Amino acid sequence: MLKINNLHASVEQKEILKGLNLDIKPGEVHAIMGPNGAGKSTLGYILSGREGYEVSEGQVEFHGEDLLDMAIEERAHKGLFLAFQYPVEIPGVSNMAFMKESVNAIREQRGETPLTATEFLKKAKEACKQVQLSLDFLKRGVNEGFSGGEKKRNEIMQMILLEPSLCILDESDSGLDIDALQVVANGVNSQRDGKRSFIIITHYQRLLDYIKPDYVHILANGKVVKSGDASLATDVEKEGYAFLGQDNAEEKNA
Amino acid sequence: MSEQLDQALSRKYDAGFVSDIESETFLPGLDEDVIRRISAMKEEPEWMLEWRLRAYNNWLDMEEPEWAHVHYPKIDFKAISYYSAPKSMADKPQSLDEVDPELLRTYEKLGIPLYEQEMLAGVAVDAVFDSVSVVTTYRAKLEEAGVIFCPISEAVHKYPELVKKYLGSVVPRSDNYFAALNSAVFTDGSFVFIPKGVRCPMELSTYFRINEENTGQFERTLIIAEEGSHVSYLEGCTAPQRDENQLHAAVVELVVMDDAQIKYSTVQNWYPGDENGKGGIYNFVTKRAICHTNAKVSWTQVETGSAITWKYPSCILKGDNSVGEFYSVALTRGRQQADTGTKMIHLGKNTRSTIISKGISAGNSNNTYRGLVHMGAKAEGARNFTQCDSLLIGDRCGAHTFPYIESRNPSAIVEHEATTSKVSDDQMFLCQQRGLDPEKAVSMIVNGFCKEVFKELPMEFAVEAGKLLEISLEGSIG
Numbered sequence: 001m002l003k004i005n006n007l008h009a010s011v012e013q014k015e016i017l018k019g020l021n022l023d024i025k026p027g028e029v030h031a032i033m034g035p036n037g038a039g040k041s042t043l044g045y046i047l048s049g050r051e052g053y054e055v056s057e058g059q060v061e062f063h064g065e066d067l068l069d070m071a072i073e074e075r076a077h078k079g080l081f082l083a084f085q086y087p088v089e090i091p092g093v094s095n096m097a098f099m100k101e102s103v104n105a106i107r108e109q110r111g112e113t114p115l116t117a118t119e120f121l122k123k124a125k126e127a128c129k130q131v132q133l134s135l136d137f138l139k140r141g142v143n144e145g146f147s148g149g150e151k152k153r154n155e156i157m158q159m160i161l162l163e164p165s166l167c168i169l170d171e172s173d174s175g176l177d178i179d180a181l182q183v184v185a186n187g188v189n190s191q192r193d194g195k196r197s198f199i200i201i202t203h204y205q206r207l208l209d210y211i212k213p214d215y216v217h218i219l220a221n222g223k224v225v226k227s228g229d230a231s232l233a234t235d236v237e238k239e240g241y242a243f244l245g246q247d248n249a250e251e252k253n254a
Numbered sequence: 255m256s257e258q259l260d261q262a263l264s265r266k267y268d269a270g271f272v273s274d275i276e277s278e279t280f281l282p283g284l285d286e287d288v289i290r291r292i293s294a295m296k297e298e299p300e301w302m303l304e305w306r307l308r309a310y311n312n313w314l315d316m317e318e319p320e321w322a323h324v325h326y327p328k329i330d331f332k333a334i335s336y337y338s339a340p341k342s343m344a345d346k347p348q349s350l351d352e353v354d355p356e357l358l359r360t361y362e363k364l365g366i367p368l369y370e371q372e373m374l375a376g377v378a379v380d381a382v383f384d385s386v387s388v389v390t391t392y393r394a395k396l397e398e399a400g401v402i403f404c405p406i407s408e409a410v411h412k413y414p415e416l417v418k419k420y421l422g423s424v425v426p427r428s429d430n431y432f433a434a435l436n437s438a439v440f441t442d443g444s445f446v447f448i449p450k451g452v453r454c455p456m457e458l459s460t461y462f463r464i465n466e467e468n469t470g471q472f473e474r475t476l477i478i479a480e481e482g483s484h485v486s487y488l489e490g491c492t493a494p495q496r497d498e499n500q501l502h503a504a505v506v507e508l509v510v511m512d513d514a515q516i517k518y519s520t521v522q523n524w525y526p527g528d529e530n531g532k533g534g535i536y537n538f539v540t541k542r543a544i545c546h547t548n549a550k551v552s553w554t555q556v557e558t559g560s561a562i563t564w565k566y567p568s569c570i571l572k573g574d575n576s577v578g579e580f581y582s583v584a585l586t587r588g589r590q591q592a593d594t595g596t597k598m599i600h601l602g603k604n605t606r607s608t609i610i611s612k613g614i615s616a617g618n619s620n621n622t623y624r625g626l627v628h629m630g631a632k633a634e635g636a637r638n639f640t641q642c643d644s645l646l647i648g649d650r651c652g653a654h655t656f657p658y659i660e661s662r663n664p665s666a667i668v669e670h671e672a673t674t675s676k677v678s679d680d681q682m683f684l685c686q687q688r689g690l691d692p693e694k695a696v697s698m699i700v701n702g703f704c705k706e707v708f709k710e711l712p713m714e715f716a717v718e719a720g721k722l723l724e725i726s727l728e729g730s731i732g
Contacts, residue, residue: 051679071686073692
């Protein structure tokens with residue numbers, strides 16, 4: 001479903017990704033780990049099309065199409081979802097109105113009829129329940145005055161509603177206490193249906209105790225330096241990223 | 255004709271079509287004779303003509319104001335026609351059935367089918383087409399409640415005592431340049447009288463529309479709410495798309511007696527001119543209310559149109575405990591310029607006022623908030639809260655704020671909060687990542703920004719205002 005081939009990308013003339021390869025099949029869960037500054041979040045942004053990143057080399061294929069050629073919203077229509085590390089506020093726009101527009105924009109692109117207010121509300125209530133957010137959150141402005149944990153759960157709620165084919169979770173575990181972490185993990189696990197794929201970007205192994213990945217990739221210095229199964233994450237947790245060598249230790253300290 | 259209409263409608267300014275209606279229009283020019291002829295056309299009594307002529311003389315002695323943060327070439331007041339009326343109005347219609355169908359179709363195009371409004375919405379509409387009030391619906395039901403809602407030209411004949419007493423009592427003839435001009439040449443507008451203790455059984459609504467080329471529209475609205483009465487009044491404005499600038503100089507006076515309340519809502523969508531600033535309405539409006547003891551006035555406005563907007567709906571809080579509110583959304587794009595805000599004049603004790611102003615600038619436009627909060631020496635315990643937010647879209651537009659605060663009473667409290675923000679890249683990215691196209695994203699963010707004002711609008715108006723913003727924002731990004 002997603003094929004990344006020799007991806008090179010830079011921000012403000014600084015090369016962040018230096019020949020990244022990744023192949024994700026339907027239903028797979030891939031964890032991307034790595035030290036700070038390795039390019040983990042950059043990967044999420046490039047895949048979702050955020051401006052300010054320049055791809056100098058390589059290709060990305062998504063459902064057999066050229067992903068890099070699509071507008072941000074087109075990628076979303078094709079089923080790509082990014083759960084943000086730092087979700088931004090949109091004051092005055094209710095979560096409910098925002099998500100209804102969003103769901104219906106995507107349904108329209110798929111040739112489905114838009115959900116009525118009642119149909120949508122039913123789904124939204126269920127999604128709220130799954131991530132243990134009270135229904136008040138539907139009425140409140142998008143992320144307006146939400147705590148860090150509430151924002152992260154709100155992202156998962158959106159993911160559940162949008163039914164994407166590829167979910168990229170950008171440090172959805174950062175800043176969460178253990179209870180919230182479990183809520184987020186349960187939300188994700190409930191969406192694993194054998195077809196939907198996940199890229200889980202995380203700094204720690206902790207989240208992977210709850211969401212069991214099929215593959216773990218260590219990203220360092222703009223490349224995947226090591227891939228393995230879930231046990232690789234445990235190794236990293238024990239030994240740190242020290243095994244990556246001198247080059248990277250410097251970058252980490254920079 | 256219909257093909258033309260379709261074509262016009264498919265363009266960006268949705269109300270930019272011209273109706274093919276035979277009109278009786280004065281040649282351009284302004285002198286005493288023109289005023290006499292306007293007065294004669296309306297078969298006005300002598301006192302009304304006298305009043306107009308005095309206003310004209312005041313106007314001649316005045317200078318066009320230049321303090322506003324707007325720039326436009328000098329207006330040639332001699333090049334404007336001061337009277338235009340659809341010919342079929344010559345024998346006035348008594349009911350909708352007698353109104354020229356072409357005229358009614360025009361209103362339908364504007365989204366206000368009178369029949370429908372009459373039946374479904376229960377809104378009484380006074381539609382002003384160029385200078386003559388076409389028809390006032392729902393009159394019978396209002397009469398039952400003792401409410402008078404009619405064209406002001408009719409009120410001059412039918413209720414001369416009320417008109418004599420209150421016309422110019424809130425906005426004097428010589429108040430300002432444009433008010434003086436309006437007083438001299440006003441052609442029509444609405445007159446509302448709500449008797450003591452009556453709650454008006456429906457929302458009253460007026461639609462203004464400028465059709466003829468080179469005509470000015472000078473409507474005059476006078477609303478009197480007697481002791482303990484309530485009324486909600488809606489006003490919508492559109493004009494056809496023309497290359498020439500058209501002048502609109504209106505005066506609205508609200509008299510709010512003890513314990514009475516008036517809610518006055520405006521959605522202004524006059525033609526703003528094209529991208530290069532060609533054409534568009536010059537909108538110079540004086541709106542003011544006088545509030546007696548415990549009275550309350552609420553001005554709500556959504557301003558998206560006009561090439562130039564110069565407008566400060568104000569409240570004179572004369573009576574103790576009276577309340578003034580001003581909720582405003584002003585959106586400018588292209589080459590539009592808006593200088594708008596309010597004046598809250600606190601004279602009585604414990605008077606309160608709230609100002610919520612949301613300015614949105616896009617394109618090459620300039621959007622200015624100008625507001626005065628005055629606390630008089632006798633305004634013991636008076637309070638004001640002002641919140642003034644500006645939102646910028648793109649990097650070629652401007653937002654300006656000129657708040658004036660004068661306090662002559664040490665017990666008065668004045669608060670002013672102001673913010674300026676931009677539609678951020680992060681917000682846009684979030685919306686697009688969730689599948690919204692950039693235009694939808696901007697309109698959603700802007701709607702959220704305006705929410706505090708929209709919730710003050712009557713329901714059907716709020717929906718319309720949201721849609722209007724969406725249309726107005728089309729093509730404002732990229």
